[in-house]
Amino acid sequence: MKEISKFNKLMVLLFLAGIMAITSCEQQEEINPSPNVEDGSLNLEGIGQSSGIFSCGSDNVTLNGTIQLSGPALGQYCPAGRLSFTFCGGGPNMAFEGQFNSFIRPLTGGWFIGTIPLSQYNNSWSSMNITPKAGNVGAEPSENCSGYNPNPTPGNVVGFDGTLGSDNFGLGYYDYSLGNNIPNVTKAIVVWKGGTPTDPAGATDGYAIRVDALNAIGPRPGGPFTSQVIFDYREAL
Numbered sequence: 001m002k003e004i005s006k007f008n009k010l011m012v013l014l015f016l017a018g019i020m021a022i023t024s025c026e027q028q029e030e031i032n033p034s035p036n037v038e039d040g041s042l043n044l045e046g047i048g049q050s051s052g053i054f055s056c057g058s059d060n061v062t063l064n065g066t067i068q069l070s071g072p073a074l075g076q077y078c079p080a081g082r083l084s085f086t087f088c089g090g091g092p093n094m095a096f097e098g099q100f101n102s103f104i105r106p107l108t109g110g111w112f113i114g115t116i117p118l119s120q121y122n123n124s125w126s127s128m129n130i131t132p133k134a135g136n137v138g139a140e141p142s143e144n145c146s147g148y149n150p151n152p153t154p155g156n157v158v159g160f161d162g163t164l165g166s167d168n169f170g171l172g173y174y175d176y177s178l179g180n181n182i183p184n185v186t187k188a189i190v191v192w193k194g195g196t197p198t199d200p201a202g203a204t205d206g207y208a209i210r211v212d213a214l215n216a217i218g219p220r221p222g223g224p225f226t227s228q229v230i231f232d233y234r235e236a237l
């Protein structure tokens with residue numbers, strides 16, 4: 001397994017400290033989306049409600065991690081384990097893995113992944129500006145996690161967008177800054193089958209996903225935590 005740099009571990013620890021500052025013990029029963037997503041410039045009212053003839057989907061899907069993370073594990077991809085969720089209507093089984101379970105990819109074979117602007121989450125498939133992950137990959141994540149089949153591959157997973165220290169994650173859907181240390185979701189995600197990994201124009205089935213929050217739930221800043229992912233998804237094709 002490739003070790004993550006000390007700089008990246010520092011970034012992750014700062015990220016964690018920022019999240020846990022807004023997720024106190026008293027808030028554990030009702031977790032709100034990260035402020036960047038909830039109070040951003042986009043009007044998110046109604047997003048997640050399928051439009052047109054497609055009705056398969058769900059709002060506010062919440063996945064809670066089961067492994068307590070602390071210390072060195074904060075800066076590693078594999079210890080968080082994998083959460084999974086199967087889309088309705090014959091959709092793929094999706095993996096949520098890596099740090100904060102924020103790296104997303106299809107576990108079902110034959111499905112591909114990419115991103116779209118957040119404002120296009122409710123668009124028809126033909127009007128989405130889709131950027132495929134394939135052809136826009138970085139070197140990370142390259143960790144080989146025990147028991148994962150298939151193992152995480154940079155070609156079909158989206159998470160952190162761009163570079164972090166010396167590591168390049170390629171195309172992703174969120175970033176964060178040292179200013180507020182809160183995840184900044186900048187894109188929605190699409191998955192499709194049919195077509196090709198680099199060209200979704202020939203897709204026969206497709207779904208759109210919007211992550212609303214990446215939360216760390218723990219007793220105190222710097223202490224052990226479990227991750228929580230809240231997202232909406234809809235059948236788009």
